[in-house]
Amino acid sequence: DGGITQSPKYLFRKEGQNVTLSCEQNLNHDAMYWYRQDPGQGLRLIYYSQIVNDFQKGDIAEGYSVSREKKESFPLTVTSAQKNPTAFYLCASTKAGVTEAFFGQGTRLTVV
Amino acid sequence: GENVEQHPSTLSVQEGDSAVIKCTYSDSASNYFPWYKQELGKRPQLIIDIRSNVGEKKDQRIAVTLNKTAKHFSLHITETQPEDSAVYFCAAAGSGSARQLTFGSGTQLTVLP
Numbered sequence: 001d002g003g004i005t006q007s008p009k010y011l012f013r014k015e016g017q018n019v020t021l022s023c024e025q026n027l028n029h030d031a032m033y034w035y036r037q038d039p040g041q042g043l044r045l046i047y048y049s050q051i052v053n054d055f056q057k058g059d060i061a062e063g064y065s066v067s068r069e070k071k072e073s074f075p076l077t078v079t080s081a082q083k084n085p086t087a088f089y090l091c092a093s094t095k096a097g098v099t100e101a102f103f104g105q106g107t108r109l110t111v112v
Numbered sequence: 113g114e115n116v117e118q119h120p121s122t123l124s125v126q127e128g129d130s131a132v133i134k135c136t137y138s139d140s141a142s143n144y145f146p147w148y149k150q151e152l153g154k155r156p157q158l159i160i161d162i163r164s165n166v167g168e169k170k171d172q173r174i175a176v177t178l179n180k181t182a183k184h185f186s187l188h189i190t191e192t193q194p195e196d197s198a199v200y201f202c203a204a205a206g207s208g209s210a211r212q213l214t215f216g217s218g219t220q221l222t223v224l225p
Contacts, residue, residue: 058212
């Protein structure tokens with residue numbers, strides 16, 4: 001069953017902690033993306049990666065970090081430098097040259 | 113970079129009526145314009161898309177129109193049903209090498225029975 005999987009579905013973080021959100025795809029897609037979704041603000045791009053071992057900052061990269069060691073995986077770390085991390089995080093992937101994005105089911109992160 | 117504006121932010125229609133959502137974009141080099149539907153608590157899913165070499169595209173009750181000169185595109189849903197209630201996002205592909213999508217802020221559509 002091909003698709004893009006995010007885990008966990010819900011995540012709680014204490015202030016000052018780093019947390020890592022997982023994103024795995026078996027679609028053989030080249031590009032992967034992380035978006036943040038807040039009410040009334042649509043989807044804002046955090047980081048994206050076109051190929052393994054390469055990634056670029058999106059519009060709101062401050063306080064986040066990523067890695068792309070494998071084609072299938074694109075984990076996102078929310079660091080303690082992110083001052084307002086409570087949000088719904090969506091991972092997506094696309095084929096090279098084709099821009100339809102397939103989304104994971106999302107991770108809802110809450111700071112407690 | 114690309115900027116996409118979407119209106120209205122909320123839209124209520126009676127079942128059976130039509131719904132129209134409009135978006136404008138800033139980058140004249142953008143050439144791919146998808147629409148996504150997101151039901152509560154679920155992932156966004158593509159419902160229709162259009163490329164800049166086409167002015168209109170239909171798929172059953174939904175259609176999208178594109179005006180490249182004015183840099184705007186619209187989603188039309190006819191004969192709305194309660195299951196059409198969701199948040200709808202427009203997007204545009206930027207002109208950079210990554211061709212990442214820039215999304216509008218979303219429209220909450222409510223179809224009243």
